[in-house]
Amino acid sequence: MISLRSSLNKRNIFLIIVVLVILIFIYLSPSLVNEVGHGCTLDDIHPYLISTVKIEEWVLNHDCDNKVIFVTPFYKYESIENSPEWCSNLKSLSEKYNFEIGLHGYKHEKFGSSCGEFVIPSMDFFKAYKIYKITFQQEPKIWRSPCYRLNIIDYLFIKSKGMKNYGFVNSGETYHPNNLNESWCKIRPSWKYIFNKNC
DSSP states (O other): OHHHHHHHHHHHHHHHHHHHHHHHHHHHGGGGOBSSOSOEEEEEEOTTTOOHHHHHHHHHHOOOSSOEEEEOSEETTEEGGGOHHHHHHHHHHHHHHTOEEEEOOSEESSTTOOSGGGSSTHHHHHHHHHHHHHHHSSOOOEEOOGGGOOOHHHHHHHHHTTOEEBOSTTOOEEEBTTBSSSOHHHHSOOTHHHHOTTO
16 A cells, blocks of 8 residues: 555656646747747847947848847947937848848846846836837837747737747857857857757
């Protein structure tokens, strides 16, 4: 009897663990979803980090489909709203070279940080959306969560605004303002290799 009870307890614990793993995967699975397709991206873009001249050089030097420039509305305490000429120039470049300006989170406390400020991106999603809409006079069409931290709740926020998610799987090469010539995947190898051999 004790042996049977012990066996049932082990089985129940195992089932609980399996269910928890499945629930966690479902909760985090939007991080993997790429609704845009393979391409190359320039991330963490902000007027205090890169000029539009450098962005144009990057666009001209990278021959790939689905180019997306991902703007982060705040860097430290500076909003892109304070740089209207930069925003206007970036919008003009996107029209000239046919690339999208995506929305990439809300803020970076410091460039290349450990993403600690992005633990709950949904809290600032609508602030970021509003700043983007005001500065570029258009609604963002593409979203990429900082550090790919996107859960199902954030995903529903994004979908409610009709945006596409640029997720983890097959996301292509990613560049940053501090190195426009070499993909982040090559500089900093990570588990992205599992999903995307092009990194």
